[in-house]
Amino acid sequence: MIIRVAVAAIINQDKEVLIAKRSKDQHQGNKWEFPGGKVEANETSQEALHREIMEELGIDIQSSSEMTSITHEYIEENPDNSKTVILDVFDVRDWRGEPKGVEGQPIRWVTVSEIDDYEFPIANVEIVNIIKHL
Ligand SMILES: Nc1nc2c([nH]c(=O)n2[C@@H]2O[C@H](COP(=O)(O)OP(=O)(O)OP(=O)(O)O)[C@@H](O)[C@H]2O)c(=O)[nH]1
Numbered sequence: 001m002i003i004r005v006a007v008a009a010i011i012n013q014d015k016e017v018l019i020a021k022r023s024k025d026q027h028q029g030n031k032w033e034f035p036g037g038k039v040e041a042n043e044t045s046q047e048a049l050h051r052e053i054m055e056e057l058g059i060d061i062q063s064s065s066e067m068t069s070i071t072h073e074y075i076e077e078n079p080d081n082s083k084t085v086i087l088d089v090f091d092v093r094d095w096r097g098e099p100k101g102v103e104g105q106p107i108r109w110v111t112v113s114e115i116d117d118y119e120f121p122i123a124n125v126e127i128v129n130i131i132k133h134l
């Protein structure tokens with residue numbers, strides 16, 4: 001199974017990035033993530049980004065730019081549960097509204113020097129590296 005995912009590196013004027021905690025029942029549960037979700041059929045990654053960020057954080061992205069795209073294969077003990085994710089990552093600096101954990105998920109603004117204190121899915125290593133060097 002291959003799934004395409006649109007994710008946002010939302011960066012504020014203090015150069016902090018917004019992270020959210022995945023619930024324990026989700027894939028890669030209890031880890032921190034960059035908000036976003038699966039791209040649906042008949043939707044571009046950017047459209048999915050805007051939709052997911054409104055659903056999860058209640059903010060309206062005004063502009064976004066492509067940051068990177070990462071392909072990662074999660075291999076599970078049960079091969080039926082293995083999946084390849086393609087993360088289309090966007091740099092977001094401009095939005096309307098105040099981000100909230102609409103789905104009850106904890107959210108946090110973190111600085112580059114704090115980011116290593118948080119555990120992310122392995123596929124996110126490259127994203128974290130890019131953010132550190134912005
Ligand atoms: N949102 C998000 N998903 C990530 C990240 N890194 C990463 O490997 N993923 C993987 O991407 C996949 C899809 O993300 P998701 O669970 O947010 O999808 P979604 O919002 O549509 O969720 P849903 O299926 O509950 O409706 C998951 O398997 C998740 O583990 C990340 O930083 N952010």
Ligand SMILES: [Mg+2]
Nearest residue numbers: 035036037038
């Ligand atoms: Mg999601």
